[in-house]
Amino acid sequence: MTDHSLLSRLDLNLLTSLDALITERSVTRAAERLHLSQPALSASLARLRNHFGDPILARRGNTYELTPFALRLAEHTTMALDAARRVFESQASWEPNESAREFSIYGSDYGFTTVGRVVSELAAERAPGVRFRFMLHNPVVVEDAANRLRAADGMVIPHGILTGLPFVDLWRDDWLAVVSETNQEVGEAVSMDNIAQLPWVMTYQSRSAFTSAERQIQQLGIEPRVEVVVESFQALPHFVAGTNRIGLIQAALAPIARRLGGVRVLPLPFPATPLVNALWWHPVHNADSEHIWMRGLFEEAAAIVASGTDAGAED
Template identity: 75%
Template structure:
């Protein structure tokens, strides 16, 4: 039987029921979530059990638990439901000022408070009913980007982490060191001084790292890492009032300095500039709404780049 014939015999409403059952792990709660009667959802569960040849929900005492098969299904169901929603929300003609589309974008807090905030302001002026959903990525999402980007619109991340996907460059940024206001280190620290102080690092693992931290190690400095955070915005809170050193992007420096208690100093080496980019899956390439979103993010990127102190950016 071909895939098309198999799909033609399925009620895709079952996907909605399956997602609710996997999320709530209860027929009663899933029925309430979908505003259905409990017998109606029990009937859907029966059809799902017959289709998959699995109980989906297995009773354990007074509660239900997902079967091992259902646990595996949960990894794909929400993605499939989101993809289906996008298909049926698509419009043959699209006018930004009248659109109610929601764009979902993966990224870090660095990307969200810089280009994300700028893009949201532009969209509010031109398409007031368009929404952005900014979702924090993690190493697992980045490593599986080619699949994850099928069901979301894009990912904001510098070059060096993704490949073989369409992208548009957004803005270039540089790195600065960040220390407490009363840190004894001078205005132009040396590599030796950096190696003597404790550090706050971000995304410090084999598959998740910043280019500047990797470069520091390649120069022979193995910093003593006191704290690891997966948030650039959190870093200043771990530096103020301490001897710790961190590295922060120039575009984010004004946000960090506004918190108080910290200052920035230049790095004693030419850190490789960040080239931030917007990445997406080829399935979105011909979508006019998506093309509008890409153009908006590119414009926002130019605005962010123009606001970054040019003296802090290394030459191309």
């Protein structure tokens, strides 16, 4: 049986019922969420059980729990619903100032604080009904980017991590060191001895989530002594202030770190490779006129960030 003939025999409304059942873990609550009668949703559950050959919900005492199979379905169900929603929200002719579309973008707090914020401001001026949802990525999301980006509109992340997906370059940035104002072991500049001997606050530190400067330190023959790993660039200075630790942040975040107080932002004692930030997306969005408009907005916002004229980032 072909995929098309299988789909033609399915009621895609069952996807909505499945998502509600997985989310609520209760027929009663799922029915309320979908504004359906409980018998109607029970009938949908019976059809789902018959299709999958799995109970989906299993009674445990006075409550219901998702079966292991249903837990595996949960993420795919959400992505499928998002993709279906995009299909039916698309319009043959589209005017940004008349649209109420939501664009969903993965990234780090660094990307959102810089280019993401400027994108939101430009969109508010030109398409007040358009909304952006900025979602923090994590190592799991990054490793599964090719699948995640089927249902999302993009991911802001530097080169060197993702491959095989379309992208547009945004802006280049440099790495700087962050040390506490009270750190007496660091003078007017960070030395290689400081890099090797002082403890570190690092960001992400996984197979698919890392920074190029961290890798360079290792390539220089130094294995940093990591005391803290934090999945946030903006939070990093808080873990440095009042300690003898060192951290790394992007130059675009230096004004924010300085405004927090308690830290100094200094050049690194080696020529760190600049990072090239990019917006990545799935090829399914290539010809989407709304997505093309959004990509242009990111390019324009990135030019503002790169020029240093972004008032929100100034000291």
